[in-house]
Amino acid sequence: MKDLIIATGNKGKFQEFEYLFETYSPAKNFAENLIFAPDIAKLIAMPGGRQVEETGKTYAENAMLKARAWAEKSGLPCLADDSGLEVEALDGRPGIFSARVAEGQEVKWILNELKNIEKLEDRRAKFAASLALCVPDEFILITEGFCNGVIIKEARGSGGFGYDPVFVPDGYEKTFAELDSKIKNSISHRTNAFLNLIQKVKG
């Protein structure tokens, strides 16, 4: 496998994948082969990363839909992710709708949803991610990863994206947005899914 399309329109997410490949991939310098989807979109007549319709009912389905759409159009191997935040007190919401429920206003939205819940122990949540690697005419491989924590009561930190400023992972006191990105990228749901993937592809 030489080139690999990362099927996202989110540059922050693309950079996370660059870091993950640099840090964990057994293939040396593989990160150099990553292609940011929007950079190739015009060449293969694909609209931007988010434009593949996310009609699935699970992260795994959505990740697969995105990976396959890009792989089929380009003929290249393609890696896509789908992820979300599942809040216990909200019966698992926003889940697969995490990126769509309040685009750009995620923090405000979730703090409002939980405004009547006082105790931190009642504000438990987990981030979940599915990764799908589609190698055309060969296979699609899907893995999952999780990261447990709590939703605190006020936003803190400026790193990451989405719900990161209000999510404190178990075992830490800082939010995902406060933690050094290297620390976040050693414990995150996406990292766990990535490690599961690497392990299987290596074999």
Added chain:
Amino acid sequence: MKDLIIATGNKGKFQEFEYLFETYSPAKNFAENLIFAPDIAKLIAMPGGRQVEETGKTYAENAMLKARAWAEKSGLPCLADDSGLEVEALDGRPGIFSARVAEGQEVKWILNELKNIEKLEDRRAKFAASLALCVPDEFILITEGFCNGVIIKEARGSGGFGYDPVFVPDGYEKTFAELDSKIKNSISHRTNAFLNLIQKVKG
């Protein structure tokens, strides 16, 4: 991997998988570890094989939905398939609806759909199959396979199921329903998907 659930309610399909594992699996005698889904359904409170709702828009999605549902309920590795017949003159129909478009009346239905198409070369079709192997907490692996051929004008043979009596694969003169099952099972769409899967799992 010890036990493996085959997520189908169709005994004929289960037996095809037994044959495929006996013939192609690198793990000796692995076919003995296969579990016919209905045999375990009551133990794990799952309804029959076909009862997992096939809400996907592709074979791959439906195979994944079935494999994952059974794997999650049972905690065991699970293999599911979804397949269909794509007729060129019908713009790829019946496709993912192949098993639902005329249950038990597939042959009658397809002959009627194509009744005005005289030349065999205009009656080209392909069988497509996706297999999904879900190993709980590890990965989901999806592969595809195809078999090209033509839809003849009258049913012939009593083997197989579904559209087999009217499908003649390229390079043969007999229908899937007339061919010795060993021959069918060396060239079929399901076999090709299975070989792709085995190759990846072996590695």
